Amino acid sequence: MSEVSFPLAIPSADNHLMTLHQEGPLFILHLHHKDNRFTTEFCRGILYALQVVEDIFNDSEDPVDMALVTTGEGKIYSNGLDLMHAVSYIPFMETYLLMLRRLLTFCIPTVAALNGHAFAGGCLLALAHDYRVMRDDRGYMCMNEIDLPANLPPGMAGLLRYKMTPDTFRNCVLQGHRFPAKQALDEKLVDVICPGTEVLPKAKELALKWAPKAKSGIIYRQLKEEMYADVVRLLSIPYNRLAPKM
Template identity: 65%
Template sequence: MSFPVAIPSKEKHFMTLHKEGGLYILHMHNADNRFNSEFVAALNQALSIVEGEYNSAEELQATALVTIGNDKIYSNGLDLMHAFANPAFMDGYLALLRRLLTFCIPTVAALNGHAFAGGCMMAFAHDYRVMRSDRGYICMNEVDLPAPLAPGMAAILREKMTPHVYRDMILQGHRFTAKEALETHLVDEIAEADKVLPAAKALALKWAPKAKAGIVYKQLKDEMFTNVVAKLSIPYHRLAPRM
Protein backbone atom coordinates (compact mmCIF):
# COMPACT_ATOMS: atom_id res chain seq x y z
CA MET A 1 0.00 0.00 0.00
CA SER A 2 1.15 3.53 -0.77
CA PHE A 3 1.32 5.96 2.18
CA PRO A 4 0.07 8.40 3.29
CA VAL A 5 -3.52 7.20 3.00
CA ALA A 6 -6.41 9.69 3.07
CA ILE A 7 -9.31 8.18 5.03
CA PRO A 8 -12.05 7.48 4.19
CA SER A 9 -11.08 8.93 0.78
CA LYS A 10 -9.30 11.83 -0.86
CA GLU A 11 -12.70 13.42 -1.49
CA LYS A 12 -13.85 13.02 2.14
CA HIS A 13 -10.80 13.42 4.27
CA PHE A 14 -11.26 12.88 8.03
CA MET A 15 -7.81 11.56 8.84
CA THR A 16 -4.48 10.59 7.30
CA LEU A 17 -2.54 7.41 7.95
CA HIS A 18 1.24 7.73 7.60
CA LYS A 19 3.92 5.07 7.89
CA GLU A 20 7.43 5.70 9.17
CA GLY A 21 9.42 2.49 9.24
CA GLY A 22 7.57 0.23 11.66
CA LEU A 23 5.38 3.03 12.99
CA TYR A 24 1.90 3.90 11.79
CA ILE A 25 0.86 7.50 12.58
CA LEU A 26 -2.86 8.27 12.37
CA HIS A 27 -3.48 12.02 12.23
CA MET A 28 -7.13 12.85 12.92
CA HIS A 29 -8.04 16.26 11.49
CA ASN A 30 -11.83 16.43 11.16
CA ALA A 31 -12.51 19.72 13.01
CA ASP A 32 -12.63 18.71 16.72
CA ASN A 33 -12.75 14.99 15.88
CA ARG A 34 -16.19 14.27 17.25
CA PHE A 35 -17.42 10.71 16.88
CA ASN A 36 -20.32 10.03 14.54
CA SER A 37 -20.99 6.94 12.43
CA GLU A 38 -18.79 8.15 9.56
CA PHE A 39 -15.88 9.01 11.86
CA VAL A 40 -16.10 5.63 13.60
CA ALA A 41 -16.15 3.91 10.20
CA ALA A 42 -13.05 5.88 9.15
CA LEU A 43 -11.19 4.87 12.31
CA ASN A 44 -12.11 1.23 11.70
CA GLN A 45 -10.85 1.59 8.13
CA ALA A 46 -7.50 2.87 9.42
CA LEU A 47 -7.24 0.05 11.97
CA SER A 48 -8.04 -2.49 9.25
CA ILE A 49 -5.21 -1.18 7.06
CA VAL A 50 -2.71 -1.46 9.92
CA GLU A 51 -4.02 -4.86 10.98
CA GLY A 52 -3.99 -6.14 7.40
CA GLU A 53 -0.38 -5.12 6.83
CA TYR A 54 0.72 -6.59 10.14
CA ASN A 55 -1.03 -9.92 9.58
CA SER A 56 0.13 -10.28 5.98
CA ALA A 57 3.83 -9.61 6.63
CA GLU A 58 6.09 -12.54 5.80
CA GLU A 59 7.76 -12.27 9.20
CA LEU A 60 6.78 -10.47 12.37
CA GLN A 61 8.03 -6.90 12.60
CA ALA A 62 8.53 -4.38 15.39
CA THR A 63 5.54 -2.13 14.84
CA ALA A 64 3.18 0.18 16.71
CA LEU A 65 0.37 2.68 16.15
CA VAL A 66 0.33 6.33 17.24
CA THR A 67 -2.82 8.47 17.04
CA ILE A 68 -2.86 12.27 17.26
CA GLY A 69 -5.46 15.00 16.86
CA ASN A 70 -5.35 18.45 15.35
CA ASP A 71 -4.29 21.85 16.71
CA LYS A 72 -5.48 22.13 20.35
CA ILE A 73 -7.90 19.16 20.30
CA TYR A 74 -7.29 15.43 20.36
CA SER A 75 -11.04 14.70 20.37
CA ASN A 76 -13.99 16.50 21.91
CA GLY A 77 -16.02 13.31 22.21
CA LEU A 78 -19.29 12.13 20.74
CA ASP A 79 -21.49 14.05 18.33
CA LEU A 80 -24.41 13.91 20.77
CA MET A 81 -27.08 15.00 18.29
CA HIS A 82 -25.98 12.22 15.95
CA ALA A 83 -25.92 9.71 18.82
CA PHE A 84 -29.46 10.66 19.90
CA ALA A 85 -30.77 10.44 16.34
CA ASN A 86 -29.08 7.11 15.55
CA PRO A 87 -29.73 4.41 18.17
CA ALA A 88 -27.28 1.97 16.54
CA PHE A 89 -24.40 4.43 16.76
CA MET A 90 -23.39 3.62 20.36
CA ASP A 91 -22.95 -0.07 19.64
CA GLY A 92 -20.56 0.85 16.81
CA TYR A 93 -18.64 3.24 19.04
CA LEU A 94 -18.33 0.67 21.83
CA ALA A 95 -17.13 -1.92 19.31
CA LEU A 96 -14.42 0.53 18.20
CA LEU A 97 -13.25 0.97 21.79
CA ARG A 98 -13.20 -2.81 22.20
CA ARG A 99 -11.16 -3.22 19.03
CA LEU A 100 -8.64 -0.55 20.00
CA LEU A 101 -8.34 -1.80 23.59
CA THR A 102 -7.32 -5.26 22.36
CA PHE A 103 -5.50 -4.19 19.18
CA CYS A 104 -2.85 -6.51 17.80
CA ILE A 105 0.12 -4.13 18.22
CA PRO A 106 1.20 -1.53 20.81
CA THR A 107 -0.78 1.74 20.67
CA VAL A 108 0.12 5.23 21.86
CA ALA A 109 -2.25 8.21 22.07
CA ALA A 110 -0.43 11.49 21.44
CA LEU A 111 -2.70 13.94 23.25
CA ASN A 112 -1.95 17.19 21.47
CA GLY A 113 -4.82 18.94 23.27
CA HIS A 114 -8.21 18.36 24.88
CA ALA A 115 -9.43 14.77 25.24
CA PHE A 116 -13.00 15.08 26.47
CA ALA A 117 -15.65 12.43 27.12
CA GLY A 118 -15.66 10.05 24.13
CA GLY A 119 -12.23 11.38 23.15
CA CYS A 120 -10.98 10.65 26.67
CA MET A 121 -12.38 7.12 26.30
CA MET A 122 -10.44 6.64 23.06
CA ALA A 123 -7.24 7.79 24.75
CA PHE A 124 -7.68 5.27 27.55
CA ALA A 125 -8.34 2.48 25.04
CA HIS A 126 -4.68 2.89 23.98
CA ASP A 127 -1.84 1.10 25.74
CA TYR A 128 0.09 4.32 26.43
CA ARG A 129 -0.54 8.06 26.49
CA VAL A 130 1.68 11.13 26.00
CA MET A 131 0.07 14.49 26.85
CA ARG A 132 0.81 18.06 25.90
CA SER A 133 2.15 19.87 28.97
CA ASP A 134 1.19 23.50 28.36
CA ARG A 135 -2.53 23.25 27.58
CA GLY A 136 -5.38 20.79 27.23
CA TYR A 137 -7.33 18.62 29.65
CA ILE A 138 -8.36 15.00 30.06
CA CYS A 139 -11.95 15.01 31.25
CA MET A 140 -15.12 12.91 31.49
CA ASN A 141 -17.78 15.61 31.79
CA GLU A 142 -20.88 13.40 31.68
CA VAL A 143 -21.99 14.55 35.13
CA ASP A 144 -22.26 18.10 33.77
CA LEU A 145 -24.05 17.24 30.50
CA PRO A 146 -25.73 15.21 32.15
CA ALA A 147 -25.31 11.82 30.44
CA PRO A 148 -24.80 8.26 31.71
CA LEU A 149 -21.84 6.01 31.01
CA ALA A 150 -22.31 2.66 29.33
CA PRO A 151 -20.95 -0.19 31.51
CA GLY A 152 -18.12 -0.85 29.05
CA MET A 153 -17.00 2.78 29.12
CA ALA A 154 -17.00 2.81 32.92
CA ALA A 155 -15.09 -0.48 32.90
CA ILE A 156 -12.27 0.95 30.77
CA LEU A 157 -11.86 3.90 33.11
CA ARG A 158 -12.05 1.73 36.23
CA GLU A 159 -9.34 -0.52 34.79
CA LYS A 160 -7.01 2.35 33.91
CA MET A 161 -7.04 4.40 37.12
CA THR A 162 -7.14 4.21 40.89
CA PRO A 163 -10.51 4.42 42.75
CA HIS A 164 -10.06 7.97 44.03
CA VAL A 165 -9.03 9.24 40.58
CA TYR A 166 -12.01 7.43 39.09
CA ARG A 167 -14.27 9.16 41.64
CA ASP A 168 -12.92 12.60 40.81
CA MET A 169 -13.15 12.00 37.07
CA ILE A 170 -16.71 10.62 37.08
CA LEU A 171 -18.50 12.31 39.97
CA GLN A 172 -16.74 15.68 39.79
CA GLY A 173 -16.07 15.87 36.07
CA HIS A 174 -12.59 17.01 37.08
CA ARG A 175 -10.45 18.42 34.27
CA PHE A 176 -7.02 16.87 34.69
CA THR A 177 -4.11 19.01 33.58
CA ALA A 178 -1.03 17.34 32.14
CA LYS A 179 0.78 17.66 35.49
CA GLU A 180 -2.14 16.08 37.35
CA ALA A 181 -2.52 13.38 34.72
CA LEU A 182 1.15 12.42 35.05
CA GLU A 183 1.04 12.44 38.86
CA THR A 184 -2.04 10.17 38.87
CA HIS A 185 -0.64 7.86 36.15
CA LEU A 186 -3.36 8.72 33.65
CA VAL A 187 -0.59 9.41 31.14
CA ASP A 188 2.90 7.97 30.80
CA GLU A 189 4.70 11.14 29.74
CA ILE A 190 4.11 14.83 29.18
CA ALA A 191 5.86 17.05 26.64
CA GLU A 192 5.76 20.54 25.18
CA ALA A 193 3.39 21.04 22.28
CA ASP A 194 5.94 20.56 19.49
CA LYS A 195 7.46 17.55 21.24
CA VAL A 196 4.29 15.53 21.91
CA LEU A 197 4.41 13.61 18.65
CA PRO A 198 8.18 12.94 18.80
CA ALA A 199 7.79 11.73 22.40
CA ALA A 200 4.87 9.50 21.39
CA LYS A 201 6.88 8.07 18.50
CA ALA A 202 9.82 7.37 20.81
CA LEU A 203 7.56 5.59 23.27
CA ALA A 204 5.95 3.63 20.43
CA LEU A 205 9.38 2.60 19.12
CA LYS A 206 10.37 1.48 22.61
CA TRP A 207 7.51 -1.00 22.79
CA ALA A 208 7.11 -1.80 19.07
CA PRO A 209 9.31 -4.94 19.38
CA LYS A 210 6.59 -6.51 21.53
CA ALA A 211 4.53 -6.84 18.34
CA LYS A 212 6.95 -9.59 17.36
CA ALA A 213 5.02 -11.77 19.78
CA GLY A 214 2.42 -12.04 17.04
CA ILE A 215 -1.07 -13.19 18.02
CA VAL A 216 0.17 -13.62 21.58
CA TYR A 217 0.28 -9.82 22.06
CA LYS A 218 -3.44 -9.57 21.32
CA GLN A 219 -4.20 -12.70 23.33
CA LEU A 220 -2.51 -11.17 26.34
CA LYS A 221 -4.66 -8.05 25.95
CA ASP A 222 -7.78 -10.18 25.53
CA GLU A 223 -7.00 -11.90 28.83
CA MET A 224 -5.97 -8.68 30.57
CA PHE A 225 -9.25 -6.98 29.68
CA THR A 226 -11.66 -9.95 29.77
CA ASN A 227 -14.16 -8.22 32.06
CA VAL A 228 -13.94 -4.90 30.20
CA VAL A 229 -14.50 -6.56 26.83
CA ALA A 230 -17.54 -8.39 28.21
CA LYS A 231 -19.08 -5.09 29.33
CA LEU A 232 -18.20 -3.34 26.07
CA SER A 233 -20.12 -6.12 24.31
CA ILE A 234 -23.42 -5.36 26.08
CA PRO A 235 -25.78 -3.90 23.44
CA TYR A 236 -26.32 -0.26 24.37
CA HIS A 237 -29.91 -0.07 23.14
CA ARG A 238 -30.95 -2.55 25.84
CA LEU A 239 -29.60 -0.22 28.51
CA ALA A 240 -30.70 3.15 27.16
CA PRO A 241 -34.33 3.05 28.42
CA ARG A 242 -33.06 2.40 31.95
CA MET A 243 -30.20 4.91 31.95
Protein backbone atom coordinates (compact mmCIF):
# COMPACT_ATOMS: atom_id res chain seq x y z
CA MET A 1 0.00 0.00 0.00
CA SER A 2 1.30 3.47 -0.86
CA GLU A 3 1.99 5.81 2.04
CA VAL A 4 -1.04 7.82 3.18
CA SER A 5 -0.79 11.13 5.03
CA PHE A 6 -3.50 12.24 7.44
CA PRO A 7 -5.72 14.19 7.42
CA LEU A 8 -6.62 12.85 3.97
CA ALA A 9 -8.81 14.99 1.71
CA ILE A 10 -11.17 12.81 -0.35
CA PRO A 11 -11.37 12.57 -3.28
CA SER A 12 -8.77 15.36 -3.55
CA ALA A 13 -7.72 18.68 -2.06
CA ASP A 14 -9.36 20.45 -5.00
CA ASN A 15 -12.62 18.53 -4.60
CA HIS A 16 -12.85 18.10 -0.85
CA LEU A 17 -16.06 16.19 -0.01
CA MET A 18 -14.86 14.43 3.14
CA THR A 19 -11.78 14.09 5.34
CA LEU A 20 -10.29 10.96 6.86
CA HIS A 21 -8.40 11.47 10.12
CA GLN A 22 -6.42 9.05 12.25
CA GLU A 23 -6.34 9.35 16.03
CA GLY A 24 -4.35 6.44 17.40
CA PRO A 25 -6.43 3.29 16.85
CA LEU A 26 -9.39 5.32 15.56
CA PHE A 27 -10.15 6.50 12.07
CA ILE A 28 -12.63 9.38 11.81
CA LEU A 29 -14.39 9.97 8.49
CA HIS A 30 -15.85 13.48 8.52
CA LEU A 31 -18.48 14.00 5.79
CA HIS A 32 -18.76 17.71 5.02
CA HIS A 33 -20.19 18.28 1.54
CA LYS A 34 -23.30 20.46 1.88
CA ASP A 35 -25.97 18.13 3.33
CA ASN A 36 -24.00 14.98 2.41
CA ARG A 37 -26.35 13.75 -0.29
CA PHE A 38 -25.16 10.65 -2.08
CA THR A 39 -23.92 10.86 -5.63
CA THR A 40 -21.70 8.34 -7.40
CA GLU A 41 -18.69 10.49 -6.56
CA PHE A 42 -19.65 10.79 -2.89
CA CYS A 43 -20.20 7.03 -2.54
CA ARG A 44 -16.88 6.33 -4.25
CA GLY A 45 -15.25 8.69 -1.76
CA ILE A 46 -16.59 6.66 1.16
CA LEU A 47 -15.53 3.43 -0.55
CA TYR A 48 -12.03 4.84 -1.01
CA ALA A 49 -11.85 5.82 2.67
CA LEU A 50 -12.92 2.30 3.66
CA GLN A 51 -10.22 0.83 1.41
CA VAL A 52 -7.53 3.05 2.94
CA VAL A 53 -8.51 1.93 6.45
CA GLU A 54 -8.78 -1.71 5.42
CA ASP A 55 -5.36 -1.62 3.77
CA ILE A 56 -3.80 -0.23 6.95
CA PHE A 57 -5.58 -2.92 8.97
CA ASN A 58 -4.38 -5.68 6.66
CA ASP A 59 -0.82 -4.35 6.58
CA SER A 60 -0.51 -4.56 10.36
CA GLU A 61 1.98 -7.29 11.28
CA ASP A 62 0.39 -7.96 14.67
CA PRO A 63 -3.27 -7.91 15.80
CA VAL A 64 -4.25 -4.32 16.52
CA ASP A 65 -7.04 -2.32 18.13
CA MET A 66 -8.87 -0.39 15.42
CA ALA A 67 -12.28 1.18 14.80
CA LEU A 68 -13.96 3.61 12.41
CA VAL A 69 -16.23 6.56 13.26
CA THR A 70 -18.22 8.54 10.70
CA THR A 71 -19.86 11.89 11.33
CA GLY A 72 -21.41 14.78 9.43
CA GLU A 73 -21.49 18.52 10.00
CA GLY A 74 -23.86 21.04 11.55
CA LYS A 75 -27.45 19.88 11.79
CA ILE A 76 -27.17 17.13 9.15
CA TYR A 77 -25.50 13.72 9.17
CA SER A 78 -26.82 12.91 5.70
CA ASN A 79 -30.02 13.87 3.88
CA GLY A 80 -29.87 10.79 1.66
CA LEU A 81 -29.67 10.33 -2.09
CA ASP A 82 -29.26 13.13 -4.58
CA LEU A 83 -32.50 12.19 -6.32
CA MET A 84 -31.77 13.99 -9.59
CA HIS A 85 -28.46 12.15 -9.87
CA ALA A 86 -30.00 8.82 -8.85
CA VAL A 87 -32.75 9.10 -11.47
CA SER A 88 -30.51 10.35 -14.28
CA TYR A 89 -27.63 7.92 -13.74
CA ILE A 90 -28.92 4.37 -13.17
CA PRO A 91 -25.45 2.88 -12.37
CA PHE A 92 -25.37 5.10 -9.28
CA MET A 93 -27.51 2.66 -7.33
CA GLU A 94 -24.99 -0.14 -7.83
CA THR A 95 -22.34 2.04 -6.19
CA TYR A 96 -24.62 3.09 -3.34
CA LEU A 97 -25.65 -0.49 -2.56
CA LEU A 98 -22.01 -1.60 -2.72
CA MET A 99 -21.11 1.11 -0.20
CA LEU A 100 -23.79 -0.12 2.21
CA ARG A 101 -22.62 -3.70 1.79
CA ARG A 102 -18.97 -2.83 2.39
CA LEU A 103 -19.77 -0.84 5.50
CA LEU A 104 -22.19 -3.42 6.88
CA THR A 105 -19.50 -6.12 6.75
CA PHE A 106 -16.47 -3.92 7.39
CA CYS A 107 -13.42 -5.56 8.92
CA ILE A 108 -13.32 -3.46 12.12
CA PRO A 109 -15.92 -2.01 14.52
CA THR A 110 -17.84 0.98 13.14
CA VAL A 111 -19.70 3.77 14.93
CA ALA A 112 -21.95 6.43 13.37
CA ALA A 113 -21.86 9.78 15.21
CA LEU A 114 -25.22 11.25 14.27
CA ASN A 115 -24.69 14.97 14.64
CA GLY A 116 -28.08 15.72 13.04
CA HIS A 117 -30.68 14.46 10.58
CA ALA A 118 -30.18 11.00 9.06
CA PHE A 119 -32.82 10.80 6.35
CA ALA A 120 -33.51 8.03 3.81
CA GLY A 121 -30.15 6.98 2.37
CA GLY A 122 -28.47 8.69 5.31
CA CYS A 123 -30.56 6.64 7.73
CA LEU A 124 -29.44 3.49 5.91
CA LEU A 125 -25.82 4.61 6.10
CA ALA A 126 -26.19 5.01 9.87
CA LEU A 127 -27.85 1.60 10.24
CA ALA A 128 -25.06 -0.07 8.28
CA HIS A 129 -22.69 0.74 11.19
CA ASP A 130 -22.25 -1.58 14.16
CA TYR A 131 -23.18 1.15 16.66
CA ARG A 132 -24.82 4.58 16.64
CA VAL A 133 -24.59 7.67 18.87
CA MET A 134 -27.26 10.36 18.33
CA ARG A 135 -27.63 13.91 19.57
CA ASP A 136 -30.64 14.37 21.84
CA ASP A 137 -31.53 17.98 21.14
CA ARG A 138 -32.26 17.96 17.41
CA GLY A 139 -32.33 15.68 14.39
CA TYR A 140 -34.34 12.67 13.27
CA MET A 141 -33.82 9.26 11.76
CA CYS A 142 -36.35 8.78 8.99
CA MET A 143 -37.16 6.86 5.80
CA ASN A 144 -39.42 9.18 3.80
CA GLU A 145 -39.94 7.08 0.64
CA ILE A 146 -43.69 6.92 1.28
CA ASP A 147 -43.88 10.70 0.95
CA LEU A 148 -41.73 11.08 -2.19
CA PRO A 149 -43.12 8.53 -3.27
CA ALA A 150 -40.42 5.97 -4.04
CA ASN A 151 -39.99 2.24 -3.68
CA LEU A 152 -37.33 0.50 -1.60
CA PRO A 153 -34.97 -1.91 -3.36
CA PRO A 154 -34.75 -5.31 -1.62
CA GLY A 155 -31.32 -4.60 -0.12
CA MET A 156 -32.44 -1.36 1.51
CA ALA A 157 -35.62 -2.96 2.86
CA GLY A 158 -33.61 -5.94 4.07
CA LEU A 159 -31.22 -3.73 6.01
CA LEU A 160 -34.11 -1.91 7.69
CA ARG A 161 -35.89 -5.17 8.45
CA TYR A 162 -32.83 -6.65 10.12
CA LYS A 163 -32.07 -3.59 12.23
CA MET A 164 -35.64 -2.90 13.40
CA THR A 165 -38.45 -4.64 15.23
CA PRO A 166 -41.52 -5.40 13.06
CA ASP A 167 -43.52 -2.50 14.53
CA THR A 168 -40.66 -0.04 14.10
CA PHE A 169 -40.12 -1.28 10.53
CA ARG A 170 -43.82 -0.77 9.72
CA ASN A 171 -43.90 2.74 11.16
CA CYS A 172 -40.64 3.66 9.47
CA VAL A 173 -41.62 2.46 5.99
CA LEU A 174 -45.38 2.94 5.79
CA GLN A 175 -45.67 6.11 7.86
CA GLY A 176 -42.37 7.80 7.11
CA HIS A 177 -42.14 8.25 10.88
CA ARG A 178 -39.45 10.62 12.14
CA PHE A 179 -37.64 9.11 15.11
CA PRO A 180 -36.23 11.69 17.56
CA ALA A 181 -33.31 10.62 19.73
CA LYS A 182 -35.24 9.36 22.77
CA GLN A 183 -37.56 7.23 20.66
CA ALA A 184 -34.65 6.01 18.51
CA LEU A 185 -32.96 4.86 21.73
CA ASP A 186 -36.12 3.23 23.08
CA GLU A 187 -36.62 1.36 19.81
CA LYS A 188 -32.93 0.34 19.72
CA LEU A 189 -32.09 2.22 16.54
CA VAL A 190 -29.22 3.88 18.40
CA ASP A 191 -27.05 2.86 21.34
CA VAL A 192 -26.33 6.21 23.02
CA ILE A 193 -27.97 9.65 23.01
CA CYS A 194 -26.30 12.81 24.31
CA PRO A 195 -26.07 16.58 23.75
CA GLY A 196 -24.83 17.64 20.33
CA THR A 197 -21.43 18.76 21.59
CA GLU A 198 -20.82 15.32 23.04
CA VAL A 199 -21.81 13.19 20.05
CA LEU A 200 -18.38 12.81 18.51
CA PRO A 201 -16.55 12.36 21.85
CA LYS A 202 -19.11 9.72 22.91
CA ALA A 203 -18.80 7.99 19.55
CA LYS A 204 -15.01 7.89 19.93
CA GLU A 205 -15.42 6.54 23.45
CA LEU A 206 -17.67 3.77 22.18
CA ALA A 207 -15.30 3.06 19.29
CA LEU A 208 -12.35 2.76 21.69
CA LYS A 209 -14.37 0.36 23.83
CA TRP A 210 -14.89 -2.03 20.92
CA ALA A 211 -11.67 -1.39 18.95
CA PRO A 212 -9.94 -4.37 20.63
CA LYS A 213 -12.38 -6.69 18.85
CA ALA A 214 -10.49 -5.92 15.64
CA LYS A 215 -7.69 -8.08 17.02
CA SER A 216 -9.71 -11.09 15.90
CA GLY A 217 -8.50 -10.28 12.40
CA ILE A 218 -10.57 -11.70 9.56
CA ILE A 219 -12.96 -13.27 12.06
CA TYR A 220 -14.67 -9.93 12.78
CA ARG A 221 -15.65 -9.57 9.14
CA GLN A 222 -16.60 -13.22 8.79
CA LEU A 223 -18.92 -13.00 11.78
CA LYS A 224 -20.67 -9.98 10.29
CA GLU A 225 -20.95 -11.66 6.89
CA GLU A 226 -22.70 -14.57 8.58
CA MET A 227 -24.89 -12.31 10.76
CA TYR A 228 -26.04 -10.29 7.76
CA ALA A 229 -25.98 -13.05 5.13
CA ASP A 230 -29.55 -12.38 3.94
CA VAL A 231 -29.03 -8.62 3.84
CA VAL A 232 -25.75 -8.99 1.93
CA ARG A 233 -27.49 -11.22 -0.61
CA LEU A 234 -30.25 -8.63 -1.13
CA LEU A 235 -27.77 -5.76 -1.37
CA SER A 236 -25.93 -7.75 -4.05
CA ILE A 237 -28.88 -7.98 -6.46
CA PRO A 238 -27.84 -6.04 -9.60
CA TYR A 239 -29.92 -2.88 -9.64
CA ASN A 240 -30.34 -3.00 -13.42
CA ARG A 241 -32.59 -6.04 -12.86
CA LEU A 242 -34.75 -4.01 -10.48
CA ALA A 243 -34.92 -0.63 -12.21
CA PRO A 244 -37.80 -1.49 -14.61
CA LYS A 245 -39.89 -2.58 -11.61
CA MET A 246 -39.16 0.40 -9.37
